[in-house]
Amino acid sequence: MRGTIRPLALRYAARPSQWRCTARWQSSQASSTRKWSTPLAKSLAEAITTTGPIPVAAYMRQCLTNPHGGYYTSRGQETSSDPFGKHGDFITSPEISQIFGELIGLWTFAEWRAQKITSKVHLIELGPGRGTLMDDMLRTLRNFKPFMGSLDRIWLVEASANLRETQRRLLCGEHAHLETCEEGFKSRCKYAPDIEIVWVEDMKFVPQDTEAAPFIIAHEFFDALPIHIFQSVVPRSNETTPSITTSATAVSDPAKQTKKTKPNEWREMLVNPVSPYDAILNARAEKAGPAPDFELIVSPAPTPHSQLLPRLSERYQKILSITGANIEISPESQALVADFARRIGGANQGSDKKQPAGAALILDYGPSATVPTNSLRGIRSHKPISPFAMAGQVDISADVDFLGLAHSALDASPGVEVHGPVEQALFLSAMGIKERADMLIAKAGADDEVKRRIETSWKRLVDRGPDGMGKTYKAMAILPYFAERELRRPVGFGGDISV
Incomplete structure (x- = not known):
């Protein structure tokens, strides 16, 4: 489970013009001689010094996927390490217990059966990590011969070359070859050699095959997609408007002039390098970890993003009147889930x-239903760290706006319905996690250590306490909608497995 940190202090970008000139001159002189925490931090600071502060989304994108030092794209190029597991930065549900992936495989089969699908099937996973989730799914699905007979192709959306290799070894075998193909790379599934596994760097490279039924799995994928952050502020420039005077009237007493307060505006939070002076102070003050190279500032004027994105939903407008309120919006997430909906x-x-x-x-x-706010976080070696420290070597993530995703899916296609989100504890319990754990414990025989690991791992997935994952994590499903059919609740969301 990825960690959280306290909200960062924010700075307003409006300064006297002579201060701005001095600050920019100093930063341009210091950027080349100052010691940065990573090479990527240095290159980002130099770019910002030239072009100006950047949106949080641009910063996240560079930190996570920059080909020269990005967290996911460069991790493991020089060493065999990856971000996952006990020796990485965070641990995910599939790495905690094999039962998680088995139940996702069972859910896929149950939904395929409930829909009575006769066409071919494409199985798609975004951000497969080490491939553990897909491996557990396929090991379960191979027991359902009719489904495997309809499975035409498996697509893995993965930007990291190192992780692609890890996935290939697990899903295809140590000696399987990764061949280039039109979409990206491909190999053969070890569980069904007649089925191809194809790797692509982006979902847009997965063809929209209208003859195939897509089953899409996105586990801890949306939290890593870039977000824009906006703050509700009272405009500082021309905050009040004096009454109009004409040449025919005497100039009125300034004390009697009427003042009209401007309504709040959304201003975008931008990423800017910490000043050299503040960097020294931060380095002295930071005891829990490396000092951040960057900080958040409030844009002194509206940006194209602040003028467009918060106006796309009434949910954001209802918060605008609260001065100082922050909201987080991920247009990439909304566009991606809209693509899911159109495919289905x-x-x-x-x-x-x-x-x-x-x-x-x-x-x-x-x-589940509120707008995410103050959720940007960084984690390294299972410990919270500023997302603005050690660019490219820290996992950066933010809360997922499930309600926003649901709205985007429903707006994108008339042929879908949305179920959830429900807490992970409820979803996995409905799928039979305890019953499956009891089966594995029974198979363990007299091995008490294996029994203990099974017991603690499955309970962690459904624990609703602060140290568990059952309440914080959610499940949401996008399914076909048929106006002429009775509403059906899928398994895991209040429904039962059809017999």
């Missing part, structure tokens, strides 16, 4: 899809 249910206009089919299962952490 067809587009609003001009869709070639014969009828809705398939499913998307999203498992991640974030609030």
Whole structure:
């Protein structure tokens, strides 16, 4: 489970013009001689010095996926390390217990069976990590011969070359070869050699096959997608407007002039290098970890993002009147889930899809119904750290806006419905996690250590306490919608497995 940190102090970017000139001159002189925590931090600071502060989304994108020092794209190039597991930076549910992946495989089969799908099936996972989740899913699904007979291709959306190799070894075998293909790379599944596994760097490279039913799994994927942060502020420039005077009237007493307060505006939070002076103070004050190289400032004027994104939903407008309120919006997340919806249910206009089919299962952490705020976090070696420290060597994430995702899916396609989000504890319990754990414990025989590991791992996944994952993590499903059929609740979301 990824850690959290306290909200960072913010700075307002408006300064007297002579201060700004001095600060920019000093920063341009210092950026080349100052000691930065990572090479990526240095290159980002130099770029910002030239072009100005950047949105949080741009900062996250560079830190996570920059080909020269990004967290996911460069990790493991010089060593065999990866971000996952006990020796990495964080641990995910599939790494904690094999039962997690088995139940996701069972959910996929149950949904395929409930929809009575007769077409071919594409299984798609975004951000497969080490491949553990897909491996546990396939090991479970191979027991259902009809489903495996309909499975035409497996797609893995992975930007890291190092992780692709790790996934290839686990899912295809140590001696399997990774071949180049039109979409990216491919190999053969060890559980079913006639099924191809294809790796692509982005979901846009997965063809929208209208003849196939897509089953899409996104586990802890959306939390790593870039976010924009906005703050509600009272405009500082021209905050009041004096009454108009004309040449025919005497100039009024300034004390009697009427003042009209401007309404609040959304201003974008931008990333800027910490000043050299503040960097020295931070280095002396920081005792828990490395001092941040960057900080958040409030844009002194509206930006294109602040003028567009918060206006896309009434949810944001209701918060605007609260001065100092922060909201987080991920347009990439909204666009991606809209793509899921169109693949499953067809587009609003001009869709070639014969009828809705398939499913998307999203498992991640974030609030069920509220707008995420102050959730940007960094984690390294299982400990919280500033997301603005050690750029490229820290995992950066933010809460997922589940309600925003649901709205985006429903707006994108008339052929889908959304179920959830529900707490992970409820979802996994409904899928039979305790019963499966009891089976594995029974198979362990007299090995008390194996029994203990099984017991503690499955309980951690459903524990609703502060140290567990059962309450913080949520599950949400996007399924086909048929106006002429009775509403069906899927298994895990209040429904039962059809017999």
